[in-house]
Amino acid sequence: MSGPVALKQPMTPVASAAASTEPVLQVRDVQAHFRTHHFGVSRDVRAVDGVTFDVRRNEIYGLAGESSSGKTTLIKTIAGAIKPPLEVVGGSIRFSFLPDYPGLHAAPPEVLERVRWRHLSYVMQGSMNVLNPMRRVIDTFRDFAWRHIGGSRRAFEERVADHVSRVRLDPAVLRAYPHELSGGMRQRVTIALATICKPEFIIADEPTTALDVIVQKDVLGMIRGIQREMGSSVLFVTHDMGVHAHLTDRLGIMYGGRLVEEAPTPEVFARPLHPYTTYLIGSLPRIGDDTPRKSLEGSPPNLADPPPGCRFHPRCPLAMDICSRQVPPMVETLPGHRVACHAVNPGAAA
Amino acid sequence: MLAILRDLLKYNLEFRIGIILVGIVIGLAGLSFFSPYPPTDVYVVAPDVPPSAEYWFGTTSRGQDVFWQLTVAIRNTLLFGLTVAVISRVLSLVIGLLSGYKGGWIDRALMAVNDTFIVIPLFPLLVLFYFVLRDSMSWLLLAVIMAALGWAYDARLIRSVAMSLKTREFTQTAVFSGMTTREILAREHLPYVMPIVFSTTMNNMNWSIGLEVTLSVLGFTDINTPTIGGMIYWANQHTAMVAGVWWWIAFPVAVVIMAFVGLFLLAVSMNEYIDPRSRLSRMGGGAR
Amino acid sequence: MSGYLAYLAKRLGQFVLVVFIGVNLAYVVTHATPIDPVEQSISAATSFGNTAPEAIEQMRQSLKELYGLGGSWSQQYLTFWSRILRADFGPSLSAFPTPVSALIGRALPWTMGLLIVSTVVTWALGNLLGGLAGYYQRNRALKLMGVVAMGLHPIPYYIVALVLLIVFGFVWPVLPINGGSAMNLPQGWTWAYASSVLLHSILPALSLILIGVGSWFLGMRSLVSNIVTEDYVQFAELGGVNRERILGSYVMRNALGPQVTGLAMSLGGIFNGAIITEKVFGYPGVGTLLVDAVYAGDYGLVLGVTTISILGVSIGVLAIDLLYPLLDPRVQVR
Numbered sequence: 001m002s003g004p005v006a007l008k009q010p011m012t013p014v015a016s017a018a019a020s021t022e023p024v025l026q027v028r029d030v031q032a033h034f035r036t037h038h039f040g041v042s043r044d045v046r047a048v049d050g051v052t053f054d055v056r057r058n059e060i061y062g063l064a065g066e067s068s069s070g071k072t073t074l075i076k077t078i079a080g081a082i083k084p085p086l087e088v089v090g091g092s093i094r095f096s097f098l099p100d101y102p103g104l105h106a107a108p109p110e111v112l113e114r115v116r117w118r119h120l121s122y123v124m125q126g127s128m129n130v131l132n133p134m135r136r137v138i139d140t141f142r143d144f145a146w147r148h149i150g151g152s153r154r155a156f157e158e159r160v161a162d163h164v165s166r167v168r169l170d171p172a173v174l175r176a177y178p179h180e181l182s183g184g185m186r187q188r189v190t191i192a193l194a195t196i197c198k199p200e201f202i203i204a205d206e207p208t209t210a211l212d213v214i215v216q217k218d219v220l221g222m223i224r225g226i227q228r229e230m231g232s233s234v235l236f237v238t239h240d241m242g243v244h245a246h247l248t249d250r251l252g253i254m255y256g257g258r259l260v261e262e263a264p265t266p267e268v269f270a271r272p273l274h275p276y277t278t279y280l281i282g283s284l285p286r287i288g289d290d291t292p293r294k295s296l297e298g299s300p301p302n303l304a305d306p307p308p309g310c311r312f313h314p315r316c317p318l319a320m321d322i323c324s325r326q327v328p329p330m331v332e333t334l335p336g337h338r339v340a341c342h343a344v345n346p347g348a349a350a
Numbered sequence: 351m352l353a354i355l356r357d358l359l360k361y362n363l364e365f366r367i368g369i370i371l372v373g374i375v376i377g378l379a380g381l382s383f384f385s386p387y388p389p390t391d392v393y394v395v396a397p398d399v400p401p402s403a404e405y406w407f408g409t410t411s412r413g414q415d416v417f418w419q420l421t422v423a424i425r426n427t428l429l430f431g432l433t434v435a436v437i438s439r440v441l442s443l444v445i446g447l448l449s450g451y452k453g454g455w456i457d458r459a460l461m462a463v464n465d466t467f468i469v470i471p472l473f474p475l476l477v478l479f480y481f482v483l484r485d486s487m488s489w490l491l492l493a494v495i496m497a498a499l500g501w502a503y504d505a506r507l508i509r510s511v512a513m514s515l516k517t518r519e520f521t522q523t524a525v526f527s528g529m530t531t532r533e534i535l536a537r538e539h540l541p542y543v544m545p546i547v548f549s550t551t552m553n554n555m556n557w558s559i560g561l562e563v564t565l566s567v568l569g570f571t572d573i574n575t576p577t578i579g580g581m582i583y584w585a586n587q588h589t590a591m592v593a594g595v596w597w598w599i600a601f602p603v604a605v606v607i608m609a610f611v612g613l614f615l616l617a618v619s620m621n622e623y624i625d626p627r628s629r630l631s632r633m634g635g636g637a638r
Numbered sequence: 639m640s641g642y643l644a645y646l647a648k649r650l651g652q653f654v655l656v657v658f659i660g661v662n663l664a665y666v667v668t669h670a671t672p673i674d675p676v677e678q679s680i681s682a683a684t685s686f687g688n689t690a691p692e693a694i695e696q697m698r699q700s701l702k703e704l705y706g707l708g709g710s711w712s713q714q715y716l717t718f719w720s721r722i723l724r725a726d727f728g729p730s731l732s733a734f735p736t737p738v739s740a741l742i743g744r745a746l747p748w749t750m751g752l753l754i755v756s757t758v759v760t761w762a763l764g765n766l767l768g769g770l771a772g773y774y775q776r777n778r779a780l781k782l783m784g785v786v787a788m789g790l791h792p793i794p795y796y797i798v799a800l801v802l803l804i805v806f807g808f809v810w811p812v813l814p815i816n817g818g819s820a821m822n823l824p825q826g827w828t829w830a831y832a833s834s835v836l837l838h839s840i841l842p843a844l845s846l847i848l849i850g851v852g853s854w855f856l857g858m859r860s861l862v863s864n865i866v867t868e869d870y871v872q873f874a875e876l877g878g879v880n881r882e883r884i885l886g887s888y889v890m891r892n893a894l895g896p897q898v899t900g901l902a903m904s905l906g907g908i909f910n911g912a913i914i915t916e917k918v919f920g921y922p923g924v925g926t927l928l929v930d931a932v933y934a935g936d937y938g939l940v941l942g943v944t945t946i947s948i949l950g951v952s953i954g955v956l957a958i959d960l961l962y963p964l965l966d967p968r969v970q971v972r
Contacts, residue, residue, distance in 0.1 A: 079876055109881075116878025124876075129869040133968060134891050143887070144877040177967045364788070466656045468903050470663075471951045473910035474928060474944040478667050481932050481940045503903075560794025564914050567796060568929055582800070591808055603800065607793055614792030 022096055023054035024201050024233045025078070030091035032077040035084075045304045047073035049257040050091070052330065055201070060227060060234040062248030062265060064241060064280065068300045070257035071237050075203055078235070079122055080104025080112065095120065097200060118148040121194040123204040123223075130190060131178040137189055138174040145196045160196065167192045167222055184215040191219065195226050202227070204236045208243060220247050241284050245269055253277050256301040256311030259330065263337035273339040275318050310342065318343040358619060365619035371612025375605060379425035387415060389422040389576050401597050408597035411588040416601055423576045424605055430493055430562055430577065431555035437497035438554055439547055442505035447535045447543065449505070450512025461509070467502035475499070476561065480570040489575050492565070496558050504550040508543050515539050545624045552617035556610055563606060578606045645969055649959040653952055660948035664941060665718055676701045676937075680731075693735065700728030701937060727942035732934035738942040741927060746946070748818055749923030752839060753912045756846040757901075763847070764854025765897055769890045771855065772862025784859065791852030795911035799845040799918040806841060814838045816920040842919045846911060857900060861893045868892075895966045902958040909951050 029052050034045040047070045055061040065071045076086065078093055082105040093103035097119040101107040107115070124130045131140055141160045142153075149156055161171035167188045178186060187207065194202055204223065208216040224247060227234050236248055244251050244265060252262040253274065261274040272278045279296055298315040301307055307314050313323035322342050330340045339345065358365040387394045393413035401408040407416035449460040479495055480487050515521060515538075524534045559578075565571045566579025573580050585591075585598040680698060721727065727738035771780035790798075807815040814820070819834040865871060866889060874884050913925025920926060924943050931939035963969040 081872065081876055113878045113880070116876065122873070122876045124869060124873050130873040132870045132874070132888050132892070134966070135887060139887075143874065143879045143883055147880075179968050462652060462655055463659070465652060465903075466659045469656050469906050469951060469955050470660045471906040471909040471947050473913060474947045475660075475663060475667070477928060477932060478664060478940055478944045481937070482668055556792050556794075560796070561910075563794060564796040567800075568917065568932075570932065591804060596804075599800075599804070603797060607797060610792040610794070610797075611789055615788065618788070 023056050024096045025055040025235070026092075026094045027051060027053050027078065028092045028094075030074070030077060030093060031089040032073055032082070032086060033089050034073075034086055043304050046306060047086075047257055047303055048077060049303075049306075051254075051257075051259050052091075053252055053259060053262060055233050055235055056250075057200075057233055058227075058231045059249040060224070060236050060247055062244040062251040063235065063237045063254060064239065064244055064251060065254035066239055066300060068303070069254040070303070071239075071254045072205065073257075074254070075205055075235065075237055077103070077105070079120070079203055080107070095201065113147070117144050117197050117199065119199050120201045120203070121197065121199045123190055123194045123202065123207040131186060133178055135177070136174070137176055137178065137181075141174070141193060141196065144193060148197045160192075163196050164189070164192045167226075184211060184219070187211060187215070187219055188222070191222060191226070195230065195232075198230050198232070200232055202232055202234045204234055206238050209238065209240070216243075223247070241280055245284075253280065256306060257303055258311060258340065260312065260341070261337075261339045262330075263334075263339075267334075267337055271334075271337075273333060273337065273344045274312075274341050275316050275343070276312050310340070354623065358623060362619045362623070364615045364622075368612045368615030368619060371608045372616060373612075375424060375428070375609045375612060378421050378605065379428055380421075382418070382421035382425045385418040385421060387418055389419065390574060398593075398595055407601045408595070410584070410598050411590065411593070411595055412584060416597055419576060419581060420578075420601055420605060423578045423581050423602065424609070426489070426575055427559055427562065427578045427606070428555075428609065430489065431559040433490070433493040434497045434500065434558035435551045435554045437494060438501040438504070438558075439551060441497065441501035442508055442550075443540075443543070443547065445501065446505040446508025447512045447539055448531075450509035451516050451531065451535060451539065453513075453516070457509075461506070464502045464505050467499060468506070470499075472499050473561070473564075476565060477570060480565065487570075487572060489572050492562070492571055493558075496561065500554060500557060504546075504554065507546055507550060511543050511546060512539055515542055545620065549617045549620040549624065552613040552620070556613050556617075559606070559609065578602045642963060642969065645963060646960070649956060652959075653956040656952045656955070657949060660952070661719070661722055661945055664944050664948070665715070668941065681935075696735075697729065697731060722945050725942075725946070727938040730931075730939050731936040732931065732939065733936075738936075738938045741939060742924060742942055742946055745922060745924045745927045746950075748921060749912060749916065749925065750950075752842055752846070752916070752921065752923060753909065755839075756843045756912070757850070757908055759843075760847045760850035761854055761897070761901055764851040765858045765890075765893075767851070768855035768858025769862050769885070769893060772859040773866065773885050773889055775863065783855065787852035787855040790848060791856060793849065795845065795849055795914045796918065798849050799842075799915045802841055802845045802848075803918055813841050815841060818922040838919075838921075842915050842921050845915050845918075846908075849911065850908065853904075854897065854900075858893060858897060861896060862889055865889050865892050895962070898958060898962055898965060902955045902962075905954050905958070906951050909947060913947075 029050050030048055031046070031050055032048040034043070034047055036043045036045075049070070051070075051074060053061075063071050063074070073086065076082070077088060080103065082088055088103065088105050091102075095104075095115075098104070098107065098111070098115055101111070104112060104115070104120075131137065135143075138157060138160065142156070145160075146156055149159065151159075157174070161174060164171050164174060169185060169188050169192065173181060173185060173189065178189075181189065191207070194204075207223070208219050211219060220243065223234065223236075226232075236244075238244065248265045250262065251265045251268045252259050253268070253276065254260065255276050261268065261272070261277045263271075268277060269281055272281050296315050301311045301314070307324070309322070309324045309326050310316070310319075310328050313319040316323065318341075320342060326342070328340045328342045328345065330338050331345045332338050333344055359369065382389070391414075395405065395409050395413055395415050397409055397411050397413040399405050399409040401416075405415055405417065407420060409415055410419065445460055445464065449457045449464075476492075476495070476499075479492075483491070512535075520538060521534065524538050529537070562571065562577065563579035563582070566573065566577055567582045567586065569583055571577075571579070573583055581602045582599060585595070585602075588595070588598075590596070590598040676698060680694060680701070725739045729735045730738045730741055733741060767780070767783060771777070771784055774780060803815055806813045814837055818838050819825075819831060820838075823831050823834055825831060871884060871888050874888050879888075913923070913928060915921070916923045916925030917929045924947065928940065928943040931943065
């Protein structure tokens with residue numbers, strides 16, 4: 001087989017009809033906190049603290065940042081996986097296919113059931129455990145997708161078999177239990193599962209982290225191929241800058257619960273503006289370059305008690321007086337290139 | 351340790367109720383030392399007197415003051431539970447730690463025996479013991495027998511903790527620094543399993559007291575040592591319910607239920623405090 | 639498939655070990671005592687009435703064999719085993735000359751009926767309610783049930799049975815509190831007899847259920863509240879999978895395995911409870927038989943009930959173990 005994908009079905013009406021330039025996802029100043037009260041200690045962890053960005057149609061938008069940067073909480077919030085102690089404190093999350101609600105968390109259950117998997121699907125972190133160990137793979141497909149695709153059981157199973165072979169899996173895996181499959185096979189199953197309904201928007205949360213390098217490359221190619229075929233948008237989250245360089249169209253960098261820089265991916269790598277981005281890119285290994293990698297002083301901010309002003313300032317080599325007093329606003333410094341840094345945008349403080 | 355107790359008292363309702371119940375029961379047991387009557391003497395007061403200002407819980411058909419009799423009975427019952435618990439803790443600690451740390455065939459052999467003791471119905475065996483021993487069945491002997499039969503479930507719990515401790519770095523350090531198995535288990539691992547030992551003590555006491563009450567009520571123990579089960583035994587012998595001497599049964603039953611529920615609540619709240627999973631879920635686990 | 643065979647062999651091995659250790663315990667118990675149990679038993683038995691001298695001699699013979707007082711040590715041990723394997727415990731002392739095995743055979747259906755029905759009801763009810771309580775954690779009624787379970791679960795069988803006996807026997811006497819059926823009814827497949835059996839089983843069954851439900855409820859609740867944080871449940875929620883489907887096929891289904899194993903593990907304890915409850919309500923099962931046998935000094939009967947109990951519970955555990963792979967597809971690989 002040449003190339004991973006060759007979709008036979010036409011694009012879904014929703015996706016093709018609205019081929020405007022309007023973004024599929026508009027995130028505006030979203031704040032999501034973990035609020036706990038336990039054994040007399042109240043904690044308010046500001047995991048996501050005012051994030052704004054768009055994901056356009058037919059693009060792969062990357063989110064990068066170290067662990068505890070809030071990126072997982074951000075996509076949980078976007079995916080509407082809000083459970084106590086996590087709370088959405090402010091802001092809005094508008095999907096083009098769900099214009100009436102400021103985010104999935106605000107939509108009623110019957111609307112969610114209609115939207116989930118039809119318009120928005122999800123490839124999860126640690127995909128080893130995302131399939132129910134007690135259920136055959138085909139049953140999982142039925143649970144997730146049958147209500148959207150409809151038709152007879154037989155027709156549905158044929159369609160699933162057809163789709164699964166597109167990610168180069170033997171349709172026999174559908175009769176298997178998850179523990180009978182290898183890690184790479186399971187990951188492909190989840191990708192097939194996420195794309196069976198041809199949703200406009202796919203959230204991918206570290207889908208390749210647990211895989212070895214060869215399988216990783218294969219899986220990334222597959223995601224790219226399917227995305228191009230279907231014209232979906234993908235929000236791709238990983239801490240691995242190398243994966244971002246290969247896959248994503250635009251890239252947002254998160255630090256301490258905030259977005260600090262955003263630009264087309266090649267631009268980020270060619271011209272990083274934020275000192276944290278510079279550090280992230282500088283830590284990537286390059287062939288023939290044997291200068292020692294700089295590591296950052298200090299540790300990621302404690303989001304229960306974040307530093308005032310710019311959250312990066314205690315570790316920043318360019319820190320100035322203003323940095324500890326004022327939160328730097330996100331400014332479009334270059335066309336399509338936004339950054340939140342006092343050193344880059346002097347006098348931009350609002 | 352004190353800080354944990356204070357936290358539990360302050361924020362855990364189950365622990366608070368448990369402490370109050372167990373406190374009342376222990377208080378009663380403590381009063382037994384001030385009893386005006388020797389505990390085994392009969393016909394020291396007028397029989398069958400209903401609860402009154404003079405006899406708070408009434409008197410029995412054998413002419414004993416139910417209140418003072420009860421204080422001695424609950425003391426002996428608690429002591430019995432504690433004795434069984436202490437002896438069986440030693441057994442389950444040794445077997446659990448060894449099995450979890452050693453692994454391999456030692457683990458398999460010990461756990462096969464362990465599961466056997468979990469499965470075997472112990473009540474008929476205890477009855478058989480009594481049947482053969484009869485009058486030589488003393489209070490202490492019964493405690494030893496029950497401890498010898500009742501360690502298995504907790505040994506399994508301790509084993510699972512020991513297995514996870516084995517993979518921790520400090521165990522490796524201890525191994526490389528030349529400590530023997532006995533030293534590693536006693537010095538390095540024991541402190542980590544102590545919380546479980548405490549919480550299982552409560553449940554084990556409930557188990558052994560429950561069986562002791564049952565055996566005594568049927569007359570299958572040393573009925574001359576006053577225990578809660580023994581009190582109910584004598585009440586049944588005198589058909590107290592039919593005769594309307596309800597206080598002879600109602601008060602011992604109420605007190606022993608308080609002990610059961612109190613001990614159980616203590617075990618549950620301590621477990622909850624120990625279990626990192628449930629603690630983590632309440633703390634929210636932080637942002638990722 | 640070889641994985642399944644290995645599992646099978648392991649479970650069978652465990653079964654043999656349980657029976658072996660159990661019977662040996664019974665052997666040791668009866669031999670570790672300095673008292674001459676034969677004469678003691680006979681004097682206890684004969685004190686109840688006039689027994690013919692030849693009958694006493696026959697009893698003495700049978701008891702000696704059971705106690706293994708004849709022949710060398712190894713011979714004694716082998717005789718003990720062979721009699722137990724043939725379920726031959728000699729004639730009963732208290733119901734001479736009825737064989738012990740016949741008495742047990744008569745009592746066993748009562749115990750099994752009571753035990754199986756109440757255990758199935760208890761397990762199903764406790765797990766269903768506990769599962770719901772773990773899934774719908776904010777539901778008031780289920781929370782209240784949790785409090786009740788917490789209060790009821792730690793109380794031993796005897797005490798709950800006694801309280802029910804007092805309540806329904808003296809305070810509000812609406813249910814029969816003694817026996818397996820009405821005294822004057824002939825046994826048979828008649829409506830009157832069946833309804834009488836049913837009515838008499840209510841209190842014993844109720845006390846078994848009241849205590850048992852609590853532990854399954856609490857166990858299942860905490861199991862489920864852990865399972866709902868598993869990746870595959872959260873993923874199914876993100877996938878908009880129907881909530882009832884998630885509760886049934888994702889949450890409860892995955893909790894079933896541990897709870898079935900738990901049932902196998904606690905069968906011995908449940909059996910203990912059943913025989914105690916039987917005695918309290920005078921139910922004509924092996925529990926009542928056992929206790930009365932002790933009172934009557936009937937050694938063969940006590941030993942018989944003890945070994946049959948060990949055997950019966952082990953068979954029950956083995957049956958559950960053998961069914962378990964049908965529940966968990968992963969067993970076949972392990």
